[in-house]
Amino acid sequence: MGQHTLIIVPTYNERENLPPLAAELLNLPVPVDLLVADDHSPDGTGRLADELAARHPQIHVLHRAEKSGLGRAYCAGFAWALERDYEFIFEMDGDFSHNPEDIPRFLEAARNADLVLGSRYCKGIRVINWPLSRLLLSMGAAQYVRIVTGMPFTDPTGGFKCFRRATLRSIDLRSIRSNGYSFQIEMTHKIWRQGLKIVEVPIIFTDRYQGTSKMSGHIVREALLMVWRLWFQNGLRQSPRRRPSAPRT
Numbered sequence: 001m002g003q004h005t006l007i008i009v010p011t012y013n014e015r016e017n018l019p020p021l022a023a024e025l026l027n028l029p030v031p032v033d034l035l036v037a038d039d040h041s042p043d044g045t046g047r048l049a050d051e052l053a054a055r056h057p058q059i060h061v062l063h064r065a066e067k068s069g070l071g072r073a074y075c076a077g078f079a080w081a082l083e084r085d086y087e088f089i090f091e092m093d094g095d096f097s098h099n100p101e102d103i104p105r106f107l108e109a110a111r112n113a114d115l116v117l118g119s120r121y122c123k124g125i126r127v128i129n130w131p132l133s134r135l136l137l138s139m140g141a142a143q144y145v146r147i148v149t150g151m152p153f154t155d156p157t158g159g160f161k162c163f164r165r166a167t168l169r170s171i172d173l174r175s176i177r178s179n180g181y182s183f184q185i186e187m188t189h190k191i192w193r194q195g196l197k198i199v200e201v202p203i204i205f206t207d208r209y210q211g212t213s214k215m216s217g218h219i220v221r222e223a224l225l226m227v228w229r230l231w232f233q234n235g236l237r238q239s240p241r242r243r244p245s246a247p248r249t
């Protein structure tokens with residue numbers, strides 16, 4: 001308890017994945033707290049999370065009334081974190097696509113950055129178990145984001161990230177509109193265009209082996225439009241409004 005690091009995991013029907021994921025997080029060499037943001041999962045993930053929280057003081061649960069998307073769940077989790085004293089606040093999927101063992105490397109990088117992005121595509125391609133079509137969609141999305149917005153990151157739709165507290169505070173979370181992949185793009189763009197320092201760390205992404213996917217055409221369309229909106233919000237610039245700040249120590 002009282003740690004500086006919070007891992008936010010949004011869940012919707014992740015009952016097979018949550019207990020082993022929580023166990024791995026609590027066994028890391030660095031101490032972390034876990035916040036499960038559950039949207040009233042029909043499979044009882046929320047109840048399971050309460051049972052885990054009753055046994056482990058590092059585990060917390062945010063119950064939300066209905067399924068309202070990953071972006072809403074994360075924003076509620078960020079607000080929860082900012083009401084407490086966390087310095088390093090992570091986004092992480094609850095389906096083991098992201099490896100908890102990468103967390104110490106993120107924390108190392110975050111000492112000298114405002115936001116750390118896990119990247120599947122920097123220095124090679126590291127995606128396990130995806131059909132080629134999904135890989136091409138994801139890599140094509142990354143190119144599209146770069147061409148329209150100028151944001152130079154290799155994996156702008158990735159969902160394994162570590163925010164510094166001050167970085168989250170610099171964003172008006174109520175202004176975040178998007179929910180699917182575009183939520184990831186929107187958050188990163190709002191940080192990048194302020195001139196804050198963003199670094200990428202390579203990660204291996206493994207497709208879920210349990211539970212069901214929530215990917216949909218709506219999510220893709222949302223992202224296609226959002227990218228243009230972000231470019232517009234940035235005054236049609238393809239660079240930050242301000243120069244990146246001096247690295248922190």
Ligand SMILES: Nc1nc2c(ncn2[C@@H]2O[C@H](COP(=O)(O)OP(=O)(O)OP(=O)(O)O)[C@@H](O)[C@H]2O)c(=O)[nH]1
Pocket residue numbers: 009010011012013014037038039067068069070073092093094095097207208212213214215
């Ligand atoms: N609270 C909440 N969590 C969600 C919602 N949609 C997805 N999630 C969770 O967000 C994480 C990422 O969602 P996924 O469904 O794995 O999305 P994805 O990785 O893009 O797609 P697949 O792995 O192919 O299903 C998982 O932990 C989900 O349980 C939602 O509406 N509310």
Ligand SMILES: [Mg+2]
Pocket residue numbers: 093095097208
């Ligand atoms: Mg997934």
